[in-house]
Amino acid sequence: MADVMLKGIKKSYGPVDVIKGVDIEIKDGEFVVFVGPSGCGKSTLLRMIAGLEDISGGSLEIGGTVVNDIPASQRGIAMVFQSYAIFPHMTVRENVAFGLTIAGASKAEKEEKVAEAARILQMEHLLDRRPSQLSGGQRQRVAIGRAIVRKPEVFLFDEPLSNLDAALRLDMRIEIGKLHKSLGATMVYVTHDQVEAMTLADKIVVLKDGYVQQVGAPMDLYHRPENLFVAGFIGAPSMNFLPVDIVSRDADSAHVQSSLVTQFAAPVWREGIGASGAATLGIRPQDLHPVDSGGILTGNVTLAERLGIETVVDVALSDGTRILCSMAEDRVFEPGQEIHLDFDPARAHLFAQDPQAKAA
Amino acid sequence: MASKLTRSNRAGWLMALPGVGLIATFIIVPFFLAFGFSLTNQRLASPNPTEYVGFENYSDLLGMAFFTLEPERDEAGNAVVEDGEIQYPRLRKFTRNNPDYPNLQGKREWFSWQSGENRKVVLASDVVFMKALVNTVTFVLVVAPLQSALALGLALLINQKLRGISLFRAIYFMPVVVSIVVVSLLWKFIYSPGDGLLNNLLSGLTFGLWQPLDWLGNPSTALGSIILMSVWQGVGFHMVIWLAGLQTISPTLYEAAEIEGSSKWQTFRYVTWPGLRNTAVLILIVITMQAFALYAQIDVMTSGGPLDSTQVLVFQAVERGYGKQDISGGSTISVLLFLIVLAISLLQRWLTRERT
Numbered sequence: 212m213a214d215v216m217l218k219g220i221k222k223s224y225g226p227v228d229v230i231k232g233v234d235i236e237i238k239d240g241e242f243v244v245f246v247g248p249s250g251c252g253k254s255t256l257l258r259m260i261a262g263l264e265d266i267s268g269g270s271l272e273i274g275g276t277v278v279n280d281i282p283a284s285q286r287g288i289a290m291v292f293q294s295y296a297i298f299p300h301m302t303v304r305e306n307v308a309f310g311l312t313i314a315g316a317s318k319a320e321k322e323e324k325v326a327e328a329a330r331i332l333q334m335e336h337l338l339d340r341r342p343s344q345l346s347g348g349q350r351q352r353v354a355i356g357r358a359i360v361r362k363p364e365v366f367l368f369d370e371p372l373s374n375l376d377a378a379l380r381l382d383m384r385i386e387i388g389k390l391h392k393s394l395g396a397t398m399v400y401v402t403h404d405q406v407e408a409m410t411l412a413d414k415i416v417v418l419k420d421g422y423v424q425q426v427g428a429p430m431d432l433y434h435r436p437e438n439l440f441v442a443g444f445i446g447a448p449s450m451n452f453l454p455v456d457i458v459s460r461d462a463d464s465a466h467v468q469s470s471l472v473t474q475f476a477a478p479v480w481r482e483g484i485g486a487s488g489a490a491t492l493g494i495r496p497q498d499l500h501p502v503d504s505g506g507i508l509t510g511n512v513t514l515a516e517r518l519g520i521e522t523v524v525d526v527a528l529s530d531g532t533r534i535l536c537s538m539a540e541d542r543v544f545e546p547g548q549e550i551h552l553d554f555d556p557a558r559a560h561l562f563a564q565d566p567q568a569k570a571a
Numbered sequence: 572m573a574s575k576l577t578r579s580n581r582a583g584w585l586m587a588l589p590g591v592g593l594i595a596t597f598i599i600v601p602f603f604l605a606f607g608f609s610l611t612n613q614r615l616a617s618p619n620p621t622e623y624v625g626f627e628n629y630s631d632l633l634g635m636a637f638f639t640l641e642p643e644r645d646e647a648g649n650a651v652v653e654d655g656e657i658q659y660p661r662l663r664k665f666t667r668n669n670p671d672y673p674n675l676q677g678k679r680e681w682f683s684w685q686s687g688e689n690r691k692v693v694l695a696s697d698v699v700f701m702k703a704l705v706n707t708v709t710f711v712l713v714v715a716p717l718q719s720a721l722a723l724g725l726a727l728l729i730n731q732k733l734r735g736i737s738l739f740r741a742i743y744f745m746p747v748v749v750s751i752v753v754v755s756l757l758w759k760f761i762y763s764p765g766d767g768l769l770n771n772l773l774s775g776l777t778f779g780l781w782q783p784l785d786w787l788g789n790p791s792t793a794l795g796s797i798i799l800m801s802v803w804q805g806v807g808f809h810m811v812i813w814l815a816g817l818q819t820i821s822p823t824l825y826e827a828a829e830i831e832g833s834s835k836w837q838t839f840r841y842v843t844w845p846g847l848r849n850t851a852v853l854i855l856i857v858i859t860m861q862a863f864a865l866y867a868q869i870d871v872m873t874s875g876g877p878l879d880s881t882q883v884l885v886f887q888a889v890e891r892g893y894g895k896q897d898i899s900g901g902s903t904i905s906v907l908l909f910l911i912v913l914a915i916s917l918l919q920r921w922l923t924r925e926r927t
Contacts, residue, residue, distance in 0.1 A: 262829075262830070263829065283829050283830045284830060284831060284833075285832070288830070289830065292826070296824055296826065298841065298842065299845075299846075300845035300848075309831055310832070312841075313831050313832055314832065357827075
């Protein structure tokens with residue numbers, strides 16, 4: 212088992228910088244998830260840890276050794292790919308034993324290790340099948356089996372569930388969580404799905420445009436996002452953002468208002484919030500609730516999605532700004548109906564005015 | 572927008588007519604005509620009416636006999652030896668109008684070997700055809716593995732991300748684009764006796780020790796020379812097919828193998844080669860068919876000579892059909908060639924079938 216240390220890691224393809232200096236510390240036995248939108252560099256980062264991509268700058272340590280120039284096979288890692296990467300012409304048994312075959316292991320040793328992996332993954336009955344006879348979930352199990360057999364210090368998962376359908380994804384997610392607990396190995400997992408990130412991770416690394424946005428436990432990221440990007444990325448539906456003006460501020464709160472927002476006191480702990488000027492207010496759709504009258508926000512319903520367990524209402528404020536409100540009940544709203552929304556001021560997020568606020 | 576024209580059945584057939592007509596005239600009809608002619612004594616131009624002759628053409632081509640020639644003996648029953656060589660009766664005593672040996676009638680010696688005092692002789696009705704058959708099969712047996720292996724090697728080399736790799740792809744593919752007739756003419760110069768390019772090159776490399784060879788004029792080197800040149804000419808085409816096959820193999824399979832610590836050879840053995848199965852079947856069948864159809868090189872470079880050492884089936888079929896105006900003989904060779912290629916293709920498909 213081993214720690215993984217990324218110090219100032221950079222990656223460039225010619226003049227294009229993809230990873231622009233990333234520092235991450237992954238402790239032994241930790242389950243770390245890299246999330247971010249496509250093109251943020253999360254897969255590239257994982258492939259650099261795996262040794263499939265050269266490192267353009269910085270140093271990468273696995274178990275205290277700098278491995279920048281050590282080939283993939285000697286880094287003590289195993290990788291599970293999105294496309295499974297199992298060999299189509301080999302049986303499941305041969306696939307799982309592939310690394311042992313390459314290393315010239317004896318038949319008995321192969322049998323033993325394959326049997327152990329099959330037991331852990333409950334796929335003993337699949338061993339003599341060919342990949343073409345397996346479902347997507349079973350194929351991914353085979354790929355994980357091949358990784359387990361290597362007894363790696365670090366498991367790397369590159370969007371392993373993206374090719375599976377929704378129900379299977381849930382099952383496999385639970386499986387991977389269990390696997391982490393039973394093996395106790397360090398795991399690094401890349402996904403664009405924040406639900407996977409929230410449920411699996413001990414620690415989430417949010418990436419955007421080759422920079423780390425925030426590192427922290429899932430609930431830290433949810434409740435205390437450091438910037439607009441993280442606030443908007445974590446949580447579904449995404450957080451609503453509204454421009455506001457700061458009226459006054461004291462030690463840990465600020466009074467804000469705008470033409471759309473009735474004045475209220477929002478908690479302040481992020482840097483960059485002054486005693487006056489512009490700021491961005493963030494409210495999670497789940498924190499909004501309709502009230503009969505008054506409320507901090509007022510608008511008209513444009514669309515209501517009833518999901519049974521929750522109702523998501525799309526509201527147009529007076530100037531046309533759209534916000535979402537999600538309530539954990541089944542309620543009927545008519546399009547065009549006026550709606551008053553209120554929220555607990557303590558759950559509001561106030562961000563320093565960011566020119567990219569709209570883009571995020 | 573569908574007009575009357577596009578919905579009319581008759582218009583459809585009318586539009587298909589030129590294509591269908593040409594294919595029928597030049598491919599389908601001749602194919603069946605060849606079968607028909609091979610059962611007759613049809614000639615290109617003859618005042619006599621065509622007659623049905625059954626399988627006579629086939630027996631004329633394929634007729635073979637085995638004969639043991641016993642030495643001439645003196646009164647004591649010992650073999651007659653003159654100048655250290657055992658004397659045998661002349662073979663034509665048995666093959667020409669000898670009522671005791673009707674099975675040898677008209678046949679000629681193909682090859683023979685010594686067995687004790689006796690000489691074993693294999694006779695054939697048509698020795699030239701037999702030589703053509705053997706040469707063609709030799710050509711196929713050498714060219715198929717050599718060309719496919721070389722093409723695979725080249726494909727592996729050019730399937731890399733290197734600066735200017737497309738230049739190499741173009742260079743290796745170039746011979747394919749040039750007409751085989753032009754290539755044959757060029758290689759005739761390369762092979763030319765005395766001061767040809769190849770002789771000059773070899774002589775330069777060995778500091779003048781090389782004795783110039785008449786590559787195409789020597790029965791022992793002529794077929795080999797044609798094989799070499801044919802492999803060179805066709806290798807680029809098959810390289811491209813291999814390359815297409817290589818590029819269908821998912822790169823993540825290579826990455827997975829890399830992480831497992833697979834060596835280059837192991838990666839080829841476990842990832843690349845199994846991924847190329849279907850391509851391999853295709854290439855083997857295509858090369859086999861192309862090799863059996865060997866014609867232009869022979870026509871341009873050797874015309875079957877010297878001493879029939881480069882006679883091949885297609886060249887014989889054309890030579891007989893048009894050179895000797897024996898359309899039925901040429902057709903018979905074509906039909907035999909068709910049956911051989913068909914049988915081999917079926918066999919290859921069966922041997923390389925997907926085992927489940």
